[in-house]
């Protein structure tokens with residue numbers, strides 16, 4: 593065990609069981625703040641497709657093709673987010689990069705060989721689907737590997753001090769993918785692959801993953817369920833997807849007990865509920881865990897008009913949550929914060945939520961005014977309902993702490 597001391601306005605000590613060459617990432621927070629935010633994206637990820645669907649239904653029989661309601665996980669939400677950053681000029685303030693696909697060795701740290709070979713074989717032919725809600729076309733394996741590659745490079749860029757923090761616009765998403773079972777639009781476990789690649793390089797030891805996608809991060813949970821050095825936290829709409837996971841009593845197993853935290857919320861929760869959950873449940877858990885980096889599974893499907901959930905978060909909710917985790921990262925791990933894109937299915941609203949997050953991450957003054965701000969604020973839960981939410985959080989707090 594080695595103690596590292598370095599000066600700044602406050603003196604910080606970091607204990608890493610690592611050799612000196614791997615300690616280079618422990619830098620002054622002020623230096624980190626002067627770096628740019630990394631933004632990792634690749635047009636090829638937008639070319640992932642599951643084929644012709646009307647919503648989640650394959651076209652055929654009585655299911656008519658639909659122009660307006662294509663497969664929920666489609667490129668538009670992501671492409672429009674990137675386009676909005678371009679149009680407002682915020683993209684110019686970011687360090688915009690692509691990445692190499694992850695290697696087979698990277699994948700093998702999380703997924704069994706047989707799973708990968710089956711996926712590759714189908715992908716080399718004409719595509720297909722295995723698992724649940726995970727159709728892909730020819731070449732889907734390579735695109736999914738690139739999506740994981742964006743997450744990996746976003747993590748490495750922060751750990752190697754190339755960026756102060758970073759965002760990976762990964763697609764397809766990853767947080768539902770189990771080691772041997774793709775599901776919920778997720779073909780590879782992007783964040784887990786990135787974490788294990790960084791741990792294999794001894795760039796990090798204790799990682800906290802906070803998943804605020806509206807659906808339960810069941811894949812990430814399963815992969816790290818018995819591990820005490822990766823804290824997994826998921827806040828989600830109860831029984832939205834999957835139906836049979838994400839319960840508050842699922843706190844880990846073996847050495848991993850108390851290193852998994854599920855915060856299931858009733859439908860209809862909005863801005864105040866999410867901020868209270870962060871303040872009273874997530875931040876204290878992060879503080880007690882003392883991570884050396886924080887990764888956010890950043891979905892925007894808790895937003896008020898998302899077609900796949902029934903929550904009432906706004907772009908400002910995501911902005912405030914970002915600010916709160918940035919402060920936690922500054923206090924706990926020298927500002928090391930990475931966001932990896934997950935869900936969010938409103939083509940028109942995801943860009944405004946994502947822009948608000950990128951503005952906060954980068955510290956930019958460039959804004960994209962939220963055209964739904966007034967109407968979504970009017971729809972927030974009443975005081976009476978908020979009181980019920982506070983009682984619910986108290987109940988969860990008593991369970992966890």
Ligand code: ZN
Nearest residue numbers: 805807893935
């Ligand atoms: Zn989701």
